[in-house]
Amino acid sequence: MILTLKTPLEQLIGKLLKGEVTALSEKRLYLYVENLTNGDKGKLRQALKDIDDMVAKWKDGYFISVYEERVIAFNRSKLAITPQELDDIYHEENYLLKSGKIALLVDYLYESIAKYGFINEHHQDAVESACFYHDMEFLRKEWECLVLAPIMSLRDIVCSMLGMGCDTPKSESQTSSRPLKRIEDYPEIFDLGTCCELTGYAKDTIYKWTRTKEIPCHRSGTNGRKLKFKRDEIVEWLTARKQETKDEFIKRKESELASRYIYNNL
Template identity: 40%
Template sequence: MKNDCVMPLGNLINKLLRGEADEWCETDFRFYLESLTHGDKKKLEQVLKTVDEAIVNWKSLSFISRYEDKIKEWKEGKCSMGEVDELYFEEELWRKEGKRLLTAETLYAAISSKGFINDYHRDAMEKALDDNDIRFLKMDWENMMLAQIRVFRDVVVSSLGVASSKPVNDKRNTGIVLKKLEDYPEEFGIKLCSEFTGYAIQTLYKLISKGEIPCYRRKGEGRAVFFNRDEIRKWKMARRQGTNEEYVEEMNEMLAARTAHFYNNPNKLKK
């Protein structure tokens, strides 16, 4: 993170929304918040408000056209031509204001450019494109683009849970307990590595399988993985453009919960 710890909040939010902060992880966000607010509850509440407003504003910069749906409603006698015209002029105004019109094609292209998580994800997105399911594609695209800022938001909410209601001048007296480097043993397993790096255990195993994180195994101890504290620290500090592990993790959970019907019944993909 280096000097980013003193970065103005607005600059960090912009980086997160542009997908330019892949090197940041949960631990970095905690240290950043500690530097910015020193555990003061009112300051943390203001950070949360600013983040939420930024997310709402980001979402307002694009829209899905409802014009064709409105025409269909008019043909079915469910609305008047005046309502159709009103929606048309409203959407034209949004275009003139610079809002981005989202289509199934543009959303699919944006998602595929970032790379699919797995075959299930690709199949679900291709099915949505074939069905012109813009709303499903939009949900996936938003989850992808907002993944990091939501991690940051979760850290803010977590910090609020232990924050003091009184202004804190000395950061050593905050309610947030941050472990020092020397508090960790020189060698540790996967659980402490997760705490040390801020990466989920599942993410660490993915990095191990790809050979993207320094680790080793002792002879005779099966599949147990060990890490050297100093090696991991250097790896973390040098790490920059990653592989979107946090997004992969979140999308796996989202797809399991919201598109389970695709995975559990492959025949539905053919409909």
């Protein structure tokens, strides 16, 4: 579908969510919004509400399926769950499917992301690693980001015409009043998110290094899909990369953490 200036907003959003709209430049989107609302503040506010409502409805239309994974884990005696609990999961997911919701599985998310196209080879590597480790949350976020990108661009244009910011919700790190962290405040064993916070590297970078064994890590959970990191090993690894003594590294890292905290709370 090619966007025309007379395309109803609901139809446009629906096509965007299905990836059926092509040739969407920012200029084209601006002209579309201008034609849709004539710059009228009331119409712009209604358009913003409609966009948010349709995105929320779309997000409510799917769920992460866990039944198949838990059956496999149960059969391999790697999950403490009863047959009755498995049946309950099956019936719950079957009910959601019958109600019209989409079950998000690893293969579905990978194929959907691949359809939109990987940003670069590192992005592809991160997605493939997430598939291997069954990191459904990472895959879901990547998929949502790709699907919603043109809709968020449309939303930003509406906000700019209203004279508003994009009012993106602040992350926990931006709103938290937690005390400054020191290296010793980190748990001895932590997950991928904490590893990213401590090292300052992005999630896809850490994923890549776990696959190439460039960073010390440990696997746990079903089929070893969950990544765990030991604080002391990561500190030693970072120290070696920076060619610093351990004390120098800790002093520098705590200074960075303090600066990050101050910046996020300005």
